[in-house]
Amino acid sequence: xxxxxxxxxxxxxxxxxxxxxxxxxxxxxxxxxxxxxxxxxxxxxxxxxxxxxxxxxxxxxxxxxxxxxxxxxxxxxxxxxxxxxxxxxxxxxxxxxxxxxxxxxxxxxxxxxxxxxxxxxxxxxxxxxxxxxxxxxxxxxxxxxxxxxxxxxxxxxxxxxxxxxx
Numbered sequence: 001x002x003x004x005x006x007x008x009x010x011x012x013x014x015x016x017x018x019x020x021x022x023x024x025x026x027x028x029x030x031x032x033x034x035x036x037x038x039x040x041x042x043x044x045x046x047x048x049x050x051x052x053x054x055x056x057x058x059x060x061x062x063x064x065x066x067x068x069x070x071x072x073x074x075x076x077x078x079x080x081x082x083x084x085x086x087x088x089x090x091x092x093x094x095x096x097x098x099x100x101x102x103x104x105x106x107x108x109x110x111x112x113x114x115x116x117x118x119x120x121x122x123x124x125x126x127x128x129x130x131x132x133x134x135x136x137x138x139x140x141x142x143x144x145x146x147x148x149x150x151x152x153x154x155x156x157x158x159x160x161x162x163x164x165x166x
Contacts, residue, residue, distance in 0.1 A: 004124060004131035006049065009039045009166035011122075014129025015067035016089070018074060020051050020121075021060050027158050028058040030097050030105035035159035038061070048134040049122070052143035054154035058107035059137070060096035065089055065126070072126040076108075076135070079121055110137050 005027040021036035077084035083100035097105035140151040
């Protein structure tokens, strides 16, 4: 069995699930729990995942566990610039910034990485299930050419509020 797979826009490594979420850059805050416009569409080629990112939006990773495991870890890094971030599950479930130690937490946007490249290293560790892959941010037009699919339209409105329960 492969160390990871892509199903319905969700990366899966053992019990660990990771989805790339979208948010308008004007609504992104480094220290806040982010809300989502929805899943970003993903395109896989080997061990590389391509994701569209419009100039008006930022991306963040939402992670959760589907089965009982002691712990899981998601690590994201930029090889060219040295920026990195990681979360441990439980209790974390949201990775929304990269930090290079100089500029502080930065959003996951094309603009943030344009001078250093858009290729990021993503490591998933859920006990016996470990995976290393590359996450590549592309303009929506470049992503559409590569994937043969239409990306979600960019938005500038605030993300929707979560549904009321009860």
